[in-house]
Amino acid sequence: MIADQVFESAKLRAGSLEAELRDWLTLTAPGGVLQKNNSQMVLVQKTFDTTLVRLRNYCTLLSNATPQAGISNQNFMEIACIDKIMREAFDLWGAYRTWFSQRFVGRFQSYLLATDGIAHDCYQAVAERLKALGISIDLRSYPITSFDGRYDSPYTIARGKRFRANHIQTLPVPMIAVPWNLQTLSWNSLAIHHEVGHDLDVDLGMPSKEIADHLGSELLKRQTVDLRVQAWQRWSKEIVADYFGVLLGGPAYLGFIAEYLARHPSDSIELGGEELHPVPYLRILLVAKFVQRVWGPTNPQVAAYVDGICTDWRNIYPKVQQYIVDFEKDFDLVFDAFQNLPLNCLTDRHGSRHPLADLCPHEHALFTKQNAAASFLLGDLSCDMDLKAPRLIPGAAQLAFERNTAHQSLNDRTIEAIVASIPDGQLGEDDDEDRLHERLVNRFVNELFTAFGETGV
């Protein structure tokens, strides 16, 4: 009978997925090609493994319920659910498999090691701040980075989001994709900081939502026109990502994003009405404000850097309509919300709420150090490469590129420097309590098994 065959095939698929996961986990052993991806693979394996155990139990129940008759057509709905979940599990694992596999291609290895190192370091920096503040959010397992041709710009799928719209299963480990061509522009890896910002937004419990609500009511109090109120609220997720870009990457995030978004005026200075990103013209000026306020007070060089870029930016877009310029009236309010609003999602164990700014790891004289490192990357070995954290090196590379756009070996030297700054051994940490895994699996498996209704195990 067809139902029998589908049931047996699903069980066989489950067996091969288990074997796959075991094999891939061994590749993340110390010294293996994927050793830096150990914490990600552990979480992926545990999540699928829990699903498989639940499915196996359910299959046993189903077999025991009809020992003589075999699997009847009456059970077909349950069997079809098992089959659906297995197919989704294969599809999702297939995606992770592709992302992990890219690390076996020789010429991608260094770049992906570097971008993984940056993503890990960004997560680690925020995790350390959370710990110091006494906020119990576990950020285990940093995002996996990969090449992907789905869009022509970097993007991410955060933890807990669906890989495909019709899936029940969600991603246990966030994924950040960059277009293939970025591997020759290592200073553009500041895009990783932005995408990590989106993943942090989700893992921290959506500070962007709280900020959007706050901004909405503050702007209305000032009788701001609807167009601007709605736009700021709609843009809050992207602004959070830019804010993390500035916090985690340093002042040169501004230089990177200005070059990246310098497009034809028809794409840069007009508001269509539904965009999730701020109009590029405004986005650069807003990031400039963030850089100025976050890093400027500690270093007057930053003010000059920001002014230079803003002047240049305004010069390439001389004709901007007044309704766009009017958004600049809201910049101070917007900045204050992102920098200073105490957030419910960042409540510490004493009940105090913290603003996003508290997640900023303070790097003393960062801009000065990044400028010296830029000279080093351009070949001046008398300058110090005094940047120990992988996430800080792309900013130095951006400053180097701004000084000399024709430098031949800047890309290779940058990747080398990032790779050299990644800690030895495996990244991530072993946590016996494994709270994140528990939380994920509970949410994920329960949701998964609602497909079975009351009959679920």
Ligand SMILES: [Zn+2]
């Ligand atoms: Zn974004």
